[in-house]
Amino acid sequence: MSNRKLFYLDGKVQHYAWGGFTYIPALLGLPPAEQPSAEYWMGAHQSAPSKINGQLLNEYIAAQPEEALGKAAAARFGQLPYLFKILDVKDMLSIQVHPTKAEAEKGFARENAAGIPLNASNRNYKDDNHKPEIMVALSEFWLLHGFLPENKLKEVLRTVPEFKALAPVFEQEGYFGLYKKVMEMPQDEVNTVLRPLAERVLPAYEAGQLEKKDPAFWAGRAIANDPEGMKRLDRGIFSIYFFNIVYASPGEAVFQDAGIPHAYLEGQNAELMANSDNVLRGGLTPKHIDVEELLKHTRFEAVHPHILKGEPIHNGQEQLYRTPAPDFVISTILLKPGDVYEHTATAPETWIVMDGEAVAKGSAELPLRKGQSVFAAFGERYSITAEKQTVIFKAAIP
The missing domain is CATH 2.60.120.10 (Jelly Rolls)
Incomplete structure (x- = not known):
């Protein structure tokens, strides 16, 4: 294999619950899968490395880093620095934030020292890397991306009746105070605040009366898809109203840097990120949510979404x-x-x-x-x- 540098690569299909059933199998020429095919990974991340010529890509690179990566990249990164994926988002992903490089190194070392297994459900840091990422839409694509600009968020707090009591919190304590309030709110209070909203938006969603640019559409979908239904409302619904809802048409791209809260809502994309699987979650998920860690790493600032055309x-x-x-x-x-x-x-x-x-x-x-x-x-x-x-x-x- 010594002089050869061009190989077919066999990636890894990831079967997460939010994925679709047909897009990735059809792309890869595979029969439709019994379980959802959410992501196709092409890379050298230790949890799901691709293969070239029957060898794991991470092992091929580790054996000859300068030949595989080039001197500069081998010295700077020491490994393949990116992870490439195709995503098929049928159901909304969890709201999430990715840490900076320095914070990922600290968090990974801290959880290792505490003896938390890498695959534990309460693990925040799977590796010591940051995870900026870019997605290019392959279909019509919808996502949440960063906090709304101040005037738009004030408008939401003024016009959505259930959120009126939160307006003074935003006035006095800004983005941080508002987000901390809803993320630390006891579940009983979350239910009390959101139930009238849920009772209003769910029938409209189920009757097909809402547009995708309206947060009520996604709130309705979150409630309709939640096995807990109205019994235990997901605090991620607040974020649907507090964040920008962004639409990207095929060929348009969105970059998410460390600290920008976001969630993919629907569609297919090609996604490229730093070689990391570090995710701090903020709702719309049954998975582990570490609010203290989330608040530490979120950028509490207005985001004006920037669509990249290439x-x-x-x-x-x-x-x-x-x-x-x-x-x-x-x-x-x-x-x-x-x-x-x-x-x-x-x-x-x-x-x-x-x-x-x-x-x-x-x-x-x-x-x-x-x-x-x-x-x-x-x-x-x-x-x-x-x-x-x-x-x-x-x-x-x-």
Whole structure:
């Protein structure tokens, strides 16, 4: 394998309860699954590493870091710094915040010292890395992203009758005070505050009278999908009203930095993040919620959502989505039949073919079709020749 740097990559399907049943199997050419297929992981994260040539990708990189990653990336990161995924979001994900690098290192060391097993349900830190991430929509996509600007949040607290009592909290204590209040509120009080709202929005949701840009739509869906129903209302419903509801059409992207609270609501996307699985949750989930840790890492500030459209590079054959993250960059390669894309990998690259047929030639020759993934190690010179209209998503390091 020594001189070869271009491989098919076998990723790992993750079966989380919120995923759809058909999108990922159809992409990968697999029969429909009995259980939901939520995410397809392409990477070297220790909990679900991909394989190349029958070898685990993390082991291949660990055996020859400079050859696989390049000197600079090997020195800076010591591992593949990103994790690439395809997501199929059928039901809303939990509201979540990701820690900074420094805080992840501290939290991981603290939980290790406390002897909390890595797979324990009350574990916050699965590794010592930060987790900025970018998603590119593959369908119409809806998400929650950061706190509403002040005037919009004041309007919500003024016009939603159940939230009027919270308006003075926001006036006096700002974003932090408001969020702390609802996250620390005893469950009985959460039920008392939210029940009239639930009784109002659920019938409207079930009758199909609400639009997706209206927080009542997602509150209605959260209640309709919750096995506890009206008995134990989820405090994440407050966040649906306090955060920006963002719509991205196919090809549009959203970047989430450390500390920005967010939740995916519906649709399919290609997601690229730092190589981490650290999540601090804030609701819409039966999983562990550590409110103290969540409040410590959330950025309590107005967020004005910024939709990234991508910029053309490589003579227009590629759309690049720039972010401040040093760990990763995502781009889309769009080729017409007969087009040839030529490149030298200045960093380890991971590709997935979303559509079409092509042939990649470098240190190996790989026919490509929809659903196939490829790993190109540092320094690989290759060409991709399209036989049909072809769309490839590519992860790399900036």
